Amino acid sequence: MKPQLLNATQYAGLLKIGDVLIPGDGELPSFSKSRCAEQADRMLAHMYEGDRSGVLFLLSLLRYLPRFAVRGLFRLSDRHESLPGPVAAAARLVNLGVKGVVMTLYYSDVGEGAAVFPVLHWDAKVVETPGAAEDGAVKPLPPPAEAAEPGAVESARAGFASLRRVGLDERLAHLSSLKRVILRRREEIIDRIQRDTGKSRSDALISEIFGVLDNFAWLEKHGRKALADHKQHTPLALMGKASWTWYEPLGVILVIAPWNYPFYQAIVPIACAFAAGNAVVFKPSEWTPLEGLIEDLLAEAQFAPNWVRVAYGDGAVGADLVGQKPDKIFFTGSTRTGRKILAQAAELLIPVELELGGKDAMIVFDDVDLRRAAAGAAWGALTTTGQSCTSVERLYVQRSIHPAFKQALVEEVNRLEQRIDSDGDADLGAMTVDFQVKIVARHLDDARAKGAEVLGREWDGVSRLVPPVVVDGVTPDMLLAREETFGPVIPLIPFDGEDEVVRLANDSEYGLTASVWSKDLERAKRVARALEVGGVSINNVMATEANPALPFGGVKNSGFGRYKGEHGLHAFCNVKSVLVDKDSSKIEANWYPYTKEKYRLFTNLTVNLFGDGLRSFVRFALAGLKLERYSNKAAKQGRKGGSR
Ligand code: NAD
Numbered sequence: 001m002k003p004q005l006l007n008a009t010q011y012a013g014l015l016k017i018g019d020v021l022i023p024g025d026g027e028l029p030s031f032s033k034s035r036c037a038e039q040a041d042r043m044l045a046h047m048y049e050g051d052r053s054g055v056l057f058l059l060s061l062l063r064y065l066p067r068f069a070v071r072g073l074f075r076l077s078d079r080h081e082s083l084p085g086p087v088a089a090a091a092r093l094v095n096l097g098v099k100g101v102v103m104t105l106y107y108s109d110v111g112e113g114a115a116v117f118p119v120l121h122w123d124a125k126v127v128e129t130p131g132a133a134e135d136g137a138v139k140p141l142p143p144p145a146e147a148a149e150p151g152a153v154e155s156a157r158a159g160f161a162s163l164r165r166v167g168l169d170e171r172l173a174h175l176s177s178l179k180r181v182i183l184r185r186r187e188e189i190i191d192r193i194q195r196d197t198g199k200s201r202s203d204a205l206i207s208e209i210f211g212v213l214d215n216f217a218w219l220e221k222h223g224r225k226a227l228a229d230h231k232q233h234t235p236l237a238l239m240g241k242a243s244w245t246w247y248e249p250l251g252v253i254l255v256i257a258p259w260n261y262p263f264y265q266a267i268v269p270i271a272c273a274f275a276a277g278n279a280v281v282f283k284p285s286e287w288t289p290l291e292g293l294i295e296d297l298l299a300e301a302q303f304a305p306n307w308v309r310v311a312y313g314d315g316a317v318g319a320d321l322v323g324q325k326p327d328k329i330f331f332t333g334s335t336r337t338g339r340k341i342l343a344q345a346a347e348l349l350i351p352v353e354l355e356l357g358g359k360d361a362m363i364v365f366d367d368v369d370l371r372r373a374a375a376g377a378a379w380g381a382l383t384t385t386g387q388s389c390t391s392v393e394r395l396y397v398q399r400s401i402h403p404a405f406k407q408a409l410v411e412e413v414n415r416l417e418q419r420i421d422s423d424g425d426a427d428l429g430a431m432t433v434d435f436q437v438k439i440v441a442r443h444l445d446d447a448r449a450k451g452a453e454v455l456g457r458e459w460d461g462v463s464r465l466v467p468p469v470v471v472d473g474v475t476p477d478m479l480l481a482r483e484e485t486f487g488p489v490i491p492l493i494p495f496d497g498e499d500e501v502v503r504l505a506n507d508s509e510y511g512l513t514a515s516v517w518s519k520d521l522e523r524a525k526r527v528a529r530a531l532e533v534g535g536v537s538i539n540n541v542m543a544t545e546a547n548p549a550l551p552f553g554g555v556k557n558s559g560f561g562r563y564k565g566e567h568g569l570h571a572f573c574n575v576k577s578v579l580v581d582k583d584s585s586k587i588e589a590n591w592y593p594y595t596k597e598k599y600r601l602f603t604n605l606t607v608n609l610f611g612d613g614l615r616s617f618v619r620f621a622l623a624g625l626k627l628e629r630y631s632n633k634a635a636k637q638g639r640k641g642g643s644r
Contacts, residue, residue, distance in 0.1 A: 003040035010056050013063030014040060018102045020070045036105045043105055055097045062098065074099060152281045152311045153324035156252045159306030160279035163249070168277070172223055175271055178301035179216035182209070182267070189293065193263050194420065196288040198430030198464060201421050203384045208263040211546075215268050215564065218548035223275050226566040227573070234579075236620075237609060242580045247573040249277030251327030256318050256341070258333040259432055260387045260486075262288035269330050270294075270308055272563060276572040278328075279307050283321055285333075286314040287433050319344060326350065328572070332389075335510075335557045353561030353571055355553060357484045358512030359393045361505040362541060363495075363527060364405065365518035366398040373517050374408035377490060380515065380541030382416070382468050385431050386440075386488035389558075390513045390542050393485055394474075396501050399494040406472055406492060410455050413468045413490070420465075430464040431487060437464055440487030443479045447471050447491070450478050476507065484510070498523065502530045511556035515541045532556060587635040589627045595634060601627040 006014065018031025031037065044052050062070055076083070077091040077099065163171075182189065186209050193204040232243040253273040257265040266282055273280050284290060289312050298308055311321055315337065322329060322344050331341050332355040345352045362380060364373050380392040397405045416427040431437050441461040444454060456469030466488055474480050474491040481491060495501040505514060513535040518524040521538070528536040534554040535544035544550050551562035562568055589602065605627050608620035 003038060003044070005041050005044045005052075006056070006059070009063050010059040011037070011040075013059035013061075014102070016067070017059070017062050017070060017098055018106065020067060021074065021099060021102050022106050031102060031106055034106060039105055040101070043101060051097065054093065055101055058094065058098045151324070152309045152321060153252050153254070153326050155306045156279040156281045156309045156326075159304060159309070160249070160251050162304060163277055163279055163307055166277075168224060168227055168275075171275055171277065172220060174301060174303060175216060175219055175223075175275060178267075178271070178297060178303070179213060179220070181297050181300045182212060182216075185297070189263060189297075192290050192293050194429070196262055196290055197259070197432045198420055199384050199387075199432070200418075200426040200429035201424045202426070203429060204263075205424065207384060207388075208261055211261075211264050212267045212271075214546075215271060215548045218565070219271060219275050222549070222566070223569065226569045227276060232577075237605075237624075238579070239624075240581065240583055240586075242582075244578040244580070246576040246578055247276065247570060248576050250572060250574050251278060253278045253280050253572060254321050254326035254329045255280055255282045256321075256329065256331045256333065257282070257284050259285035259287040260384060260389070262290050263293075265332050266290070266294050269332075269563065272569055273330070273572045274307065276569055278572055279309075281309045281311055281321060281324075281326060283311045283313070283318050286312070286317075315340075322348070322350070329353070330563070330572075331355065335559075338559060353553075353563065354559030355389070355561070355563070356512075356557060356559035357486075357510060358389045358391075358554065358558050359482070359484055359508045359510040360390050360513050360515075360533075361394045361396060361508075361531070362392040362515045363501050363505060363517065364395070364397045364401070365516075365520070365523065366401045367519040368401075368517045368539075370401065370405055370408050374405060374412050376515075376517070376541045377409055378412045378416070378468075381490040382413070382428055382488045383542070385428050385466065386468070387431060387436065387486050388542070390545060391486070392490065392515070392541060394481060394493060394505070394508075395490055396493050396495045396504060398501075399496055402492070402494045406455075406470065409490065409492070410470050413456060413470055416468055418465060418467060428468060428488060431466050432464075434464070436486050437462070437466060439483075440466055440485055440489060443483070443485045443487075444469070444471070444489065446479045447474060450475065452478065452480070452491075476504070482508070498527060502527055506530075506532045509557045510554070512554040512558035513537070513542070513544055515539075515543075534558065534562070586628070587632045589631040591631070591635070593634055593638070598627070598630060598634065601630055 003011065014037050015032045018037060022028075022031040024030030024033060028034075044055070047055065062073075065073070073094060077094040079091070083091055186205070189209060190201055190204045193199065193208055194201060197204075227247045229247075230245045232245055234241050234243045253269075255266070255269045255273065257269075262284060266284060270280050270282055282294065284294075291312065294308075294310050295305075299305070311317060318341070322341060325348055327350070329341060329345055329350055329352045331338055331352060335356045338354040338356045342352055342354065362377055364377070377392055377395055381395070383391070417425065418428040419426045420429050431440070448454060452471050452473040452475075454469050454471050457467035459467050459469075468488040468490070470490045470492060471480060472492045474493050476482070478491075479485075480489065481493065493504070495504060511533045514528075514531050514533045515537040516524045516527045516531075517539050518527075524538045528538060532555055535550065535552065537543035545552050549565045551567035552564045553559060553562040561571055563571055589598070589605075601623060605620060605623040608616045608623055611620075
């Protein structure tokens with residue numbers, strides 16, 4: 001399949017240049033053999049108009065140069081910084097344009113996008129779209145242009161029809177079997193998570209594998225009870241009847257996931273939705289698809305293929321799936337995308353649950369165990385290289401302990417080991433995507449420019465192995481205090497009093513979780529109640545989400561809806577209310593006919609039912625009997641007979 005934005009000459013030029021730059025080396029295929037040239041349309045479509053025509057022109061030109069000349073030209077272009085003015089500009093153009101295109105296509109295709117930037121020594125402006133991201137992020141290069149598998153939702157709907165014959169016990173048995181498969185294949189899963197995300201092995205084990213298994217254990221132990229029919233209270237006025245809630249599936253749930261916890265964010269929502277009897281269409285992030293893994297695990301656990309469909313692709317694919325009208329959307333990702341999905345779903349009236357970004361506060365009062373609080377802050381801010389929605393992103397420390405706390409925290413952070421490990425021995429791994437790395441660099445630059453002090457190891461501002469840092473002197477006007485940084489950065493902010501810190505913490509558009517640290521539990525709880533968030537850990541960090549019994553979700557721009565625990569299971573249900581009346585002969589007092597006498601008797605009943613004391617109760621009982629007798633008589637005899 002030849003890219004459509006290239007004519008035959010330009011395509012031949014691209015292949016020739018590609019093979020000169022990347023001839024292949026036994027391990028990696030040559031450029032033309034990698035077939036990544038087929039993705040050129042996607043890349044060219046993201047260029048500025050002017051850049052695109054420049055690249056097309058160069059491709060045509062280089063097509064006609066002999067190979068040795070092309071090679072020589074590239075060598076020259078590598079040295080553009082030492083060349084004289086106009087020659088340097090031309091050489092830089094070659095570097096930015098043709099060479100950039102080839103390298104980006106090739107390396108992003110083999111999932112090693114990180115390698116592109118060091119190779120080019122170049123800020124990949126070529127994939128930036130003007131105004132595309134208000135935060136200045138580099139627009140991601142989408143994966144191969146594929147639409148959502150047509151009918152993914154329809155196919156899951158057929159799966160749902162077959163699931164209707166699979167009872168709760170059988171569904172839970174399937175989940176137990178999936179748990180065993182995951183437990184057995186854990187090391188292989190961690191390999192895959194690491195390959196897609198670059199996170200440390202221990203992060204993958206603790207937050208993804210353990211977290212998933214813990215949720216399965218909760219479902220095994222409590223799922224049956226949470227999804228069983230619940231008998232509800234029936235009031236006196238409805239005496240003789242029984243009330244129930246039944247927890248029935250909604251149909252097809254569309255789960256859309258982000259890139260930071262690709263395994264956990266796949267399995268936990270799938271398991272909850274499935275336990276409730278739904279079929280699922282799951283769309284992983286285009287950056288961390290774990291391609292084929294989820295299907296493989298489910299198949300081994302004997303799930304029928306259309307109970308859970310996996311649809312790969314970018315945001316366009318996600319939007320296409322929303323358009324296929326699932327019965328509910330469970331979205332985890334950025335606030336910006338959440339808004340888009342909500343708008344699209346509003347037109348189709350599809351219920352949506354949004355688990356969005358955060359800017360979580362950790363509040364440390366002066367009576368804490370300093371060493372423990374500093375260790376908690378380091379982990380809470382840096383686990384998964386700071387790329388958690390509930391990472392500590394603002395660390396408020398009471399002024400009297402600020403210097404000592406800062407010292408303990410910096411010591412803790414400087415001790416951490418960072419690399420992409422194979423043995424579980426590294427504390428931090430790499431960040432996952434370059435556009436997020438750029439946001440971290442921008443936030444740090446902004447903080448420095450506004451007078452903050454960045455404490456920690458040096459960083460070139462480009463490598464994905466972003467070293468953990470503490471930033472002191474952060475003020476509310478800094479990006480670090482306002483926008484989601486999503487990287488290994490700990491902004492320290494001193495405070496004096498309780499009211500002040502509550503005001504500062506609540507002064508955020510986000511409201512996901514928070515933590516409050518103090519030996520004075522009354523104070524800690526008071527502050528926890530005053531915080532505008534979906535969950536608070538007291539004297540611990542990121543701990544509410546560690547308990548699968550606790551519902552998880554946010555307020556404000558962090559989204560709405562809850563998942564996990566009993567509340568969360570019910571979010572995947574049609575909670576059906578049922579009232580059973582065993583008596584088939586009685587005419588209800590509130591049914592027709594309405595008469596003056598009935599009005600009097602009903603008033604008497606109302607006043608005594610809602611009055612206080614035993615006397616009222618007795619009167620209510622008598623009024624009830626009278627009203628019931630009257631109502632039945634009136635219904636039999638008609639209005640005239642009954643009103644006598
Ligand atoms: P993102 O919003 O860019 O993408 C999330 C998913 O949405 C991806 O699968 C993407 O392909 C898809 N998508 C994009 N546009 C779409 C559209 N128009 N229609 C349908 N689907 C679309 O988020 P991200 O960068 O992958 O993830 C990082 C964000 O996720 C951070 O803000 C983080 O805080 C948040 N997050 C929140 C939670 C939580 O539980 N609250 C958990 C993890 C991550």
